[in-house]
Amino acid sequence: MRIGQDSILGLFFAVTGCIALWISVQYPFGTAGRMGPGYFPVIISSLLVLTGIGVLVRSIAASGDAFPEINWKALIMVPAAVVVFGLAIEPLGFLPAVLLLLVLSAATSIKFKLDWKAAVGALVFAGLCTVLFIQLIGLPMPVLGTWLQ
Amino acid sequence: MDIFNGLLLGFSTATTFGNFLYCFLGVLLGTAVGVLPGLGPIATISMLLPFTFGLPVDTALIMLAGIFYGSQYGGSTTAILMNLPGEASSVVTTLDGHEMAKQGKAGRALAAAAIGSFFAGTVGTLFIAVSAPLLASLALTFGPAEYFSLIVLGLITSMVLASGSLLTAFGMALFGVMLGMIGTDVNSGAARFTFGTPNLLDGLDFVVVATGVFGLGDVIANLENEKSRSAGLAQVSSLFPTREDWKRMAAPILRGTGIGVLLGVLPGAGVLLASFSAYALEKKVSRHSAEFGKGAIEGVAAPEAANNAAAQTCFIPMLTLGLPGTATMALMIGALVVQGVQPGPEILTQQPALFWGLVVSMWLGNLMLLFLNLPLVGVWAKLISVPYHYLFPMISVFVAIGVYSINNSVFDVYMMAVFGVLGYFFKKVGAEPAPLILAMILGPMAEEYLRRALLISHGDASVFFTSPLSLGTLIVAALLLLSIVSPRFRKVREEGLQEAD
Numbered sequence: 001m002r003i004g005q006d007s008i009l010g011l012f013f014a015v016t017g018c019i020a021l022w023i024s025v026q027y028p029f030g031t032a033g034r035m036g037p038g039y040f041p042v043i044i045s046s047l048l049v050l051t052g053i054g055v056l057v058r059s060i061a062a063s064g065d066a067f068p069e070i071n072w073k074a075l076i077m078v079p080a081a082v083v084v085f086g087l088a089i090e091p092l093g094f095l096p097a098v099l100l101l102l103v104l105s106a107a108t109s110i111k112f113k114l115d116w117k118a119a120v121g122a123l124v125f126a127g128l129c130t131v132l133f134i135q136l137i138g139l140p141m142p143v144l145g146t147w148l149q
Numbered sequence: 150m151d152i153f154n155g156l157l158l159g160f161s162t163a164t165t166f167g168n169f170l171y172c173f174l175g176v177l178l179g180t181a182v183g184v185l186p187g188l189g190p191i192a193t194i195s196m197l198l199p200f201t202f203g204l205p206v207d208t209a210l211i212m213l214a215g216i217f218y219g220s221q222y223g224g225s226t227t228a229i230l231m232n233l234p235g236e237a238s239s240v241v242t243t244l245d246g247h248e249m250a251k252q253g254k255a256g257r258a259l260a261a262a263a264i265g266s267f268f269a270g271t272v273g274t275l276f277i278a279v280s281a282p283l284l285a286s287l288a289l290t291f292g293p294a295e296y297f298s299l300i301v302l303g304l305i306t307s308m309v310l311a312s313g314s315l316l317t318a319f320g321m322a323l324f325g326v327m328l329g330m331i332g333t334d335v336n337s338g339a340a341r342f343t344f345g346t347p348n349l350l351d352g353l354d355f356v357v358v359a360t361g362v363f364g365l366g367d368v369i370a371n372l373e374n375e376k377s378r379s380a381g382l383a384q385v386s387s388l389f390p391t392r393e394d395w396k397r398m399a400a401p402i403l404r405g406t407g408i409g410v411l412l413g414v415l416p417g418a419g420v421l422l423a424s425f426s427a428y429a430l431e432k433k434v435s436r437h438s439a440e441f442g443k444g445a446i447e448g449v450a451a452p453e454a455a456n457n458a459a460a461q462t463c464f465i466p467m468l469t470l471g472l473p474g475t476a477t478m479a480l481m482i483g484a485l486v487v488q489g490v491q492p493g494p495e496i497l498t499q500q501p502a503l504f505w506g507l508v509v510s511m512w513l514g515n516l517m518l519l520f521l522n523l524p525l526v527g528v529w530a531k532l533i534s535v536p537y538h539y540l541f542p543m544i545s546v547f548v549a550i551g552v553y554s555i556n557n558s559v560f561d562v563y564m565m566a567v568f569g570v571l572g573y574f575f576k577k578v579g580a581e582p583a584p585l586i587l588a589m590i591l592g593p594m595a596e597e598y599l600r601r602a603l604l605i606s607h608g609d610a611s612v613f614f615t616s617p618l619s620l621g622t623l624i625v626a627a628l629l630l631l632s633i634v635s636p637r638f639r640k641v642r643e644e645g646l647q648e649a650d
């Protein structure tokens with residue numbers, strides 16, 4: 001069997017549905033007149049499992065579109081840069097976190113070069129963001145975090 | 150309060166210096182971000198959300214609305230000049246708009262879009278003023294069964310309109326409902342699907358999911374075709390439509406407006422259906438139908454009018470029933486809840502200044518767009534041509550700041566990263582995320598109304614069929630589902646949605 005879009009998506013629905021169903025059956029189900037916290041989740045997750053199986057069956061029956069190539073670099077780098085922002089914002093503060101996110105995500109591009117122009121540009125942008133979000137809009141975030149004060 | 154007094158109140162609310170300024174800022178920022186290729190209204194609103202924090206509720210709502218139609222307008226500019234639709238509803242604009250631009254008539258295409266949008270916006274706003282109070286008083290008589298049926302209709306419409314197969318869209322909607330159920334169950338107080346973390350007790354923030362899937366997911370996906378990305382930007386010529394243009398676009402604008410106003414109210418249909426139907430209708434009735442696809446001005450004016458009319462009237466179900474009709478409106482509700490406002494039929498009686506101020510500011514915003522955008526089109530064209538490798542790091546920064554600023558929660562930032570990956574995954578497997586986003590807001594509402602309806606009827610499900618309104622709504626939903634099975638409609642849907650891909 002060729003791995004197509006549908007086989008992956010069907011598997012995703014079915015597995016998510018199974019996990020959700022397994023969790024929901026542990027909540028009190030109740031009756032139709034008095035629905036417990038488990039009533040609706042059990043119905044929805046069962047439907048999700050069935051839909052997943054349906055999509056899987058379709059993927060075997062018909063030759064759908066093949067799974068396209070994945071850009072692993074962007075898929076890992078961009079979310080990782082966001083996670084770094086999350087890790088940095090409290091200990092390091094707003095300005096360093098923005099700078100890190102900017103440079104790390106920019107590094108994903110094939111056109112990225114770290115020269116002095118890019119560095120100055122990043123610094124200026126991070127500075128502008130700080131003025132805009134903290135001085136003008138007044139978001140309650142420290143410019144420099146606890147580690148740098 | 151009658152409409153006249155309402156509009157007077159609205160004018161006095163919308164024209165205070167602060168509200169006027171923020172309406173202007175919203176429209177300006179919305180357009181500036183909306184013209185950037187690949188950024189639709191959802192990504193734009195979630196990026197600009199922090200700008201509305203700390204504002205009074207009415208100002209915040211006015212600014213958000215400005216951002217919304219500003220971004221839509223910006224999307225059309227990009228569609229015409231660059232052949233890059235920011236969202237599905239501006240796809241039809243690219244068909245003839247970009248053709249016109251290639252023939253050196255970009256300015257006239259932009260003007261047609263602007264004039265059509267303004268006229269449609271005016272009619273749409275008037276329609277809200279007339280019909281929203283009626284609908285809101287009607288909505289007060291709605292019981293849980295009616296609400297449940299309306300939600301079902303909204304979800305089914307959004308599934309039918311999603312590109313790709315119906316089964317895929319159904320799965321996406323179910324997954325969205327599951328995401329919506331994360332958090333504390335309002336009725337029993339049970340913590341559901343929280344995986345033991347207190348961060349999830351309040352549920353997944355809707356804005357976090359939308360920003361991840363649409364903002365970050367798009368960034369990841371766009372980085373793929375970096376090498377093949379070509380920025381062919383058309384030159385803007387004279388902005389004045391000729392006398393011939395006026396003659397040709399008057400009737401299409403009228404028809405487009407009519408279609409847009411009506412379809413915008415339909416839950417789940419929104420802007421997309423309006424612009425497609427208007428284009429299809431013009432192609433049928435126009436005397437110049439041979440020119441369609443080769444740069445017919447009717448093919449720009451009609452869908453743009455429909456698009457903007459629907460963008461106004463899709464506020465109606467959101468404001469009067471508290472039910473979002475589209476993913477964008479779901480995001481608006483999310484933003485309102487952040488502000489501490491729960492949209493619903495009571496909003497008109499309890500916060501009339503909020504409602505009427507919004508209605509009037511919508512019209513003012515459209516007026517601003519007309520006078521702001523045509524002269525500034527050179528600036529927008531410059532913005533469009535900013536290379537993507539400069540743009541996307543800034544987008545990542547803005548979405549991260551936006552999400553963090555909602556609750557000052559690092560957990561939200563991590564969740565956004567996760568949903569960015571999921572958004573990319575959905576794109577790769579050809580599953581459209583719009584039903585997921587809508588279902589995430591509508592799912593928990595559906596559960597609550599289902600529970601109440603069945604509690605009143607002692608578990609008897611026939612309540613959904615004994616109330617005429619509920620029955621009617623369910624019949625419409627069933628017809629929609631049936632229509633998709635019929636081969637004739639199927640062909641139309643596939644053609645229409647193919648153009649959207």
